Amino acid sequence: MIAHLNRRYHFSASHRLHAEAYSDEKNRAVFGKCNNPHGHGHNYVVQITVSGPVDPVTGMVCDLGELDGFAKAHLLDVFDHQNLNMLPAFRTLVPSTENLSIEVHRIFESFSHARLEGVRIEETANNSFEYAG
Numbered sequence: 297m298i299a300h301l302n303r304r305y306h307f308s309a310s311h312r313l314h315a316e317a318y319s320d321e322k323n324r325a326v327f328g329k330c331n332n333p334h335g336h337g338h339n340y341v342v343q344i345t346v347s348g349p350v351d352p353v354t355g356m357v358c359d360l361g362e363l364d365g366f367a368k369a370h371l372l373d374v375f376d377h378q379n380l381n382m383l384p385a386f387r388t389l390v391p392s393t394e395n396l397s398i399e400v401h402r403i404f405e406s407f408s409h410a411r412l413e414g415v416r417i418e419e420t421a422n423n424s425f426e427y428a429g
């Protein structure tokens with residue numbers, strides 16, 4: 297019996313949407329206020345979905361503690377209170393939430409206690425993005 301487990305994590309980070317391939321003028325035209333050189337911040341909400349057989353003894357897909365420990369070490373300790381543009385993953389990649397979702401998915405592919413089904417990130421109350429690999 298396969299079940300899905302969803303878990304939400306929160307971190308705050310700043311970013312600037314800016315493509316090196318574009319001129320300053322085109323960056324301003326494409327990204328608007330999000331191209332402000334001083335950046336701006338978000339309180340990101342990351343939802344991780346994993347799946348697996350329900351263990352007949354524990355009744356669990358996986359122990360939430362295992363997922364929380366992985367998220368702390370590989371997500372929260374890496375992204376919280378950081379400037380996303382300065383992180384290795386986004387040195388040459390625009391830190392849009394689409395790209396952030398793909399990066400977080402890449403990270404959680406290494407979680408070994410259940411199968412990663414997808415990543416959903418809320419950037420603001422109005423914007424959310426999903427990536428399922």
Ligand SMILES: Nc1nc2c(c(=O)[nH]1)N=C([C@H](O)[C@H](O)COP(=O)(O)OP(=O)(O)OP(=O)(O)O)CN2
Pocket residue numbers: 313330336391392393394419420421422423
């Ligand atoms: N396709 C994408 N478009 C945009 C992204 C993104 O990640 N992918 N991100 C942004 C911004 O980072 C921006 O900060 C979001 O701003 P905005 O759309 O204005 O957000 P809200 O509408 O929720 O906030 P308001 O204060 O109501 O404007 C932009 N586009």
Ligand SMILES: [Zn+2]
Pocket residue numbers: 311330336337338
């Ligand atoms: Zn933003």
